[in-house]
Amino acid sequence: MNFKQAASTLVLSMAVTVFAAQAEGPTDPQIAAIVVTANQVDIDAGKLATSKAQSKEVAAFAERMVVDHEGVNKAASELVTRLQVTPEPNATSQNLQQGGDENLAKLQQLDGHAFDRAYVEHEVAYHEAVLDAIDETLIPSAQNAELKALLVKVRPAFVAHLEHARQLRASLDQVGRLGQE
Amino acid sequence: MRVNVLARAPRALVLACTLAILGAAGTSAPGVTAKEYTIAIEDMRFVPATLTVRRGDRVTWINRDLVPHTATATAKTFDSSSIAPGGTWTYVATEPGTQAYACAFHPTMKGEVSIR
Ligand SMILES: [Cu+2]
Numbered sequence: 001m002n003f004k005q006a007a008s009t010l011v012l013s014m015a016v017t018v019f020a021a022q023a024e025g026p027t028d029p030q031i032a033a034i035v036v037t038a039n040q041v042d043i044d045a046g047k048l049a050t051s052k053a054q055s056k057e058v059a060a061f062a063e064r065m066v067v068d069h070e071g072v073n074k075a076a077s078e079l080v081t082r083l084q085v086t087p088e089p090n091a092t093s094q095n096l097q098q099g100g101d102e103n104l105a106k107l108q109q110l111d112g113h114a115f116d117r118a119y120v121e122h123e124v125a126y127h128e129a130v131l132d133a134i135d136e137t138l139i140p141s142a143q144n145a146e147l148k149a150l151l152v153k154v155r156p157a158f159v160a161h162l163e164h165a166r167q168l169r170a171s172l173d174q175v176g177r178l179g180q181e
Numbered sequence: 182m183r184v185n186v187l188a189r190a191p192r193a194l195v196l197a198c199t200l201a202i203l204g205a206a207g208t209s210a211p212g213v214t215a216k217e218y219t220i221a222i223e224d225m226r227f228v229p230a231t232l233t234v235r236r237g238d239r240v241t242w243i244n245r246d247l248v249p250h251t252a253t254a255t256a257k258t259f260d261s262s263s264i265a266p267g268g269t270w271t272y273v274a275t276e277p278g279t280q281a282y283a284c285a286f287h288p289t290m291k292g293e294v295s296i297r
Contacts, residue, residue, distance in 0.1 A: 068249075
């Protein structure tokens with residue numbers, strides 16, 4: 001295992017741990033905070049990448065993350081307002097925020113191809129982790145039917161984003177190999 | 182103002198003639214009226230993913246997702262540009278043949294309209 005693989009495995013296992021921390025399962029107000037924070041950290045990373053990405057495809061992907069996760073958060077905010085649920089910060093949402101902040105700090109140090117790789121690598125790990133959380137924690141724990149329905153509704157977007165990020169990673173690997181020849 | 186009207190008149194005439202010709206060509210058979218079809222954009226998919234229509238039929242994409250999408254033909258014969266959540270876009274089927282299309286925002290989303 002080279003350094004790059006080791007680093008990405010570490011990022012991934014950290015992201016997964018974030019969600020494993022809560023054994024009891026989150027309440028609806030906690031789920032609301034987790035959903036909003038999960039979307040917000042990806043919006044923040046996307047905004048940074050829109051301005052810093054070297055590859056046109058990576059910049060377009062980043063712009064899409066901003067637009068799509070803002071769309072999801074708009075729907076989530078409208079729902080929790082209507083249901084009069086007040087998002088309640090919790091260990092999972094705080095870990096997500098911290099992970100997002102650390103990612104931004106790391107990305108700010110990088111430029112060019114290294115930036116693109118690190119951003120996309122994190123996007124793959126992030127969407128994998130959030131999908132696991134949606135399937136194993138958030139959907140099973142949601143009590144309110146409309147909140148559960150919203151989680152089911154947003155799931156396919158995370159699947160499509162994950163696939164898109166994986167495709168980008170593969171094409172960046174290709175560019176990296178060509179660059180080394 | 183008057184100049185504007187004068188300048189516009191011939192163009193409007195040309196447009197009307199063009200539309201008349203297109204209209205005639207687009208009608209699949211005499212006495213057969215154009216049909217309306219709907220393709221839902223839902224859960225990051227086009228539903229149905231494949232559709233067969235006749236020339237002159239109208240195909241409307243309706244976005245039922247929370248995020249914007251497009252319906253963009255690979256051969257660039259049509260392009261909806263961004264369809265907002267809850268929004269629609271209609272294409273009058275004119276180009277015969279099988280048109281592969283995708284969402285320009287989400288490369289995993291693909292569809293096909295066959296125009297006979
Ligand atoms: Cu799309």
